[in-house]
Amino acid sequence: MTTVIESEAGRRVNLDAVRDILRARKELLPRHLIAVLQEVQDVYGYLPEPALEEISYGLNVPLARVYGVCTFYSQFRMAPLGKYIIKVCDGTACHVRGSNDLLEELKTQLGIHPGQTTEDGLFSFETVMCIGACGLAPVIMIGDETYGKLTPGKLSEVLDSYRRMEE
């Protein structure tokens, strides 16, 4: 039987995968929590709240503890990533050549902070320490594409090009 339920964020979550993951394990013990969370995130791309409740019941770990572990480790995400993941390099070279201005521009344009995803699910952005393209500083990556020697103005044009692709 397939269970699809609506999570608090209004996203529809199919719980079959998390149930399969739990069922496939030889044992279900509280100490398996992190491993199970990793498997579930691999499938869903993030940790949906209803899946966390399934994990809590399955492993006999209180939900408050499950949530505590999810929020403690930076490897775990509580919301899905956007379609396009923007990595803003904030390594030394990019930093001195104005990565901060790019970050501010992104915050204004997208209305989110690093680590968050826009409401339309299109963009996530995060800062990274160095992507090894210092000659192009300040530089960002969107998916596998690299955009170098950016200014806030040029960045805005780049974002527009992605938005146009979606129209």
Place this chain on the structure above:
Amino acid sequence: MTITLTINNEAITVPEETTILNAARHLGITIPTLCYDPRLSVSGACRICVVEVEGLDNLVPACAYPVSEGLVVRTNTYAVRKARKTIIELLLANHPHDCLICVRNGNCQLQDLATEYGVREWRWQGKTRHYDKDVSSTALERDPNKCILCGKCVKICKEIQTVSALDFTKRGFSTLVESALHRPLAETVCVLCGQCLLSCPTAAIRDKSHIKQVRRNLDNTDRYCVVQVAPAIRASIGEEFGLEPGTLVTGKLATALRRLGFRQVFDTDFGADLAVMEEGYELIDRLKNGGVLPMFTSCSPGWIKFMEHFYPVLIPHMSSCKSPQQMTGSLIKSYFAEKEGLDPKDIYVVAVMPCSAKKFESLRPDMEHDGHRDVDAVLTTRELARILNIYGIQLDVLPESDFDKPLGISSGAGVMFGVTGGMMEGALRTVSELVTGETLERLEFHQLRGYAGVKESSCLIGDKELRLAVAHGLGNARAVIDKILAGKVEYDFVEVMACPGGCVGGGGQPIPSTPDIVKRRIEAIFSEDRRNHIRKAHENPAIKELYATYLGEPMGEKAHKLLHTSYSPRLPKGI
């Protein structure tokens, strides 16, 4: 194996695995603590207990450091005092500076430490946190801005109560104590027992106050304000006025409430006697007619909420009796109102309770009859003390007086509801006589008394041996329930109180409520029982009159409407 060590040049011999902190306490040497509680696992989180150990470069936390042979410890050097002071200053750097208007002003461990260590400036200025308060629940409020992350609430909820409504989330500067999925407390498995509040060193967890609404109603001359006081209050509220723990203030309490302006000062002990009658008859009925056994007591609302979240399978086992608070309230607005020719809608019933969950209970949907809520407001022991202070009523020096009649007349059985095992003991005194028709000579059931987490006993009633269990603290209750459900033990009657020690250790009681203090309150309750010349609920003349003139039979139609309730599974499901 024993170990000899030196603390501040005094030698002491202690068992292996003793911590420096406990060794020092044996010597009468004070080491301050914030996150340490002897009932809980040790985390060494706050570092306020640091001491110097000869041969080590760094200070060590006394609460977590085990002693070893020949250890040389100094607890009071310049380096130690300076480190502790810095820790306090760092805690204060990220703590609201609003002590004067804080509910814990004068009863705050952080404030006390700042005083003791002579903190006289805001030494560190840095980023501060700003979180929303969680005021969603009907009994407890959380203010994360005041939290110092000692973790005692998390551990008491997990280790003593096995509820685990709270845990640490995030990390570093963003670390926070939160409920699951950042949900409001009202939408979690929290049972509102308030043990976290009792253990909180600051005001991060506090009462959802009913003080304002009570005062407003007391000032309203059109309102007929009636108060009822739970058994445990008389054994604890004296502490709020500087009296020794375990000092009984029954008569002074009645005077104080009258001076506040209550038109009638009633005693929840009366409702407790009534609960003995109804619950006693219910037990006899189940025994005689093959009803569901064991029967569980239902007077502790934290326990009820726990059962609904964690063990809804027990619903058929639960006594359908409302708690003494709700029974008393219900009768004030029916029996008493009729007797006095009052319109129930003009009556405002305030209950003074040692309990935070009683606020939640009073708001349960079916706690009413004919559109009249059984109880309109619930004050914790602490809140009543606060109101008395506002009114300038100094409880400790007041003359004594009696509760009003008829709902102020009670037996020794009623007052025993305030302690673990007391409800069952009171019920046995009545059940035994009702079943056998013979006068019960042995009034005290000592196997049911004491502080052991689970107490088992049996009692011959007629030709039937009743198998009994008493649990206090929800972790102990869980242990008993799991054994019952696994078929490992069988009982006929089980008493559960959500809080360690029973109501005298309730979440609404004065702070501190350490096990030592709770035990002294328990003794006070037993002495109150002994000094009452009526010790059996069914011999209470006011109860007899109530049945004769108003209710008819116990468990009868009228009793069902006014005094009984029902339960349902509650989400989220607990584990």
